[in-house]
């Protein structure tokens with residue numbers, strides 16, 4: 062039997078089935094449930110529902126609970142239906158009836174959403190920071206090897222000259238593009254659901270905007286019936302943004318796997334990144350990058366899972382929504398882990414410049430030769446046909462040195478004009494914006510938690 066907030070006693074199997082793995086995910090929400098409750102209490106006090114003395118006692122108990130949550134002394138146990146039950150049990154232990162009073166004007170439906178929104182905002186800000194670190198690591202790699210040419214590939218066949226700098230800076234730029242959907246998800250998440258209660262508001266004079274401000278939200282989710290249906294959309298928006306990051310990191314990882322193989326030999330994995338084999342003594346395997354590639358697929362799975370769970374429901378709250386926590390949190394952890402590992406690994410990649418340069422000879426210069434003739438006045442198609450015939454007859458285009466190759470590619474974004482300065486500036490600007498946002502969030506939370514400048 063399991064005690065519940067709503068007075069029911071569930072048979073053990075039913076309690077286990079309805080909770081599922083929710084208690085595991087809810088353990089990540091304990092601090093946020095306390096912070097959300099501190100915010101809700103501000104609203105109750107402003108509406109005169111909590112007296113000044115009651116508010117003070119409640120705040121003190123919540124702050125003590127926060128310290129215990131951080132030390133691990135307060136968590137969700139098997140006897141609790143969920144995190145909200147665990148917190149109310151604790152408040153009742155400390156405050157008696159006052160511990161129950163704080164649930165006035167609130168439902169677990171908006172309570173879990175405020176927890177999730179605070180949690181997601183915190184995690185997305187962390188992901189943004191990791192993404193900027195990764196982009197910066199790629200810019201640094203590009204700068205170190207901007208003069209190392211290697212072939213660019215289409216259809217996995219040598220196509221035209223490229224460079225390590227061009228390749229790395231391309232991924233740095235791609236990651237900055239991924240900030241756009243991340244920003245959109247952050248804007249969506251930055252609104253307070255509190256006051257919507259079960260989904261239809263409450264007959265109490267709650268100042269929802271005040272509570273939103275205290276919790277550091279940019280705005281209120283205005284129409285109370287829009288709150289619950291926003292849950293699945295939010296998870297999908299977050300996971301879709303993370304999918305793009307996984308998409309880029311997965312491609313980067315695949316390239317590293319390929320380019321560091323014996324057949325290519327362009328990149329070198331240092332011992333600290335390479336794993337071994339239990340039978341083949343010579344093996345130096347790229348497991349780090351393979352598991353990054355696989356994790357990109359895991360994020361995609363989380364996205365599909367969230368869409369499938371939330372997509373077919375009518376409006377309002379449904380317990381189905383609980384099952385969004387797994388994919389949401391797994392997706393966030395996965396993306397953050399991938400970014401952390403990639404920004405750790407990229408600076409350690411070795412580049413074999415001789416092997417790279419040696420691969421930029423022969424027919425990979427065929428297009429350069431065509432365009433050299435075009436610059437000399439030949440019509441393009443005629444020059445193309447002439448070079449094609451020569452290549453067929455085994456006559457290779459004349460070799461070009463690294464300097465010549467790079468000097469001929471000075472248009473914007475070409476191998477001889479990477480724009481690394483601009484990329485660096487874009488990263489620094491984004492980082493300043495992120496720091497401002499983090500500071501504002503931390504300051505708001507500190508007002509509730511009493512922490513020195515951070516929640």
Ligand code: ARG
Pocket residue numbers: 083143169170173378380382383384
């Ligand atoms: N564990 C629930 C969830 O994640 C909390 C809200 C429960 N609300 C309810 N009406 N049973 O959705």
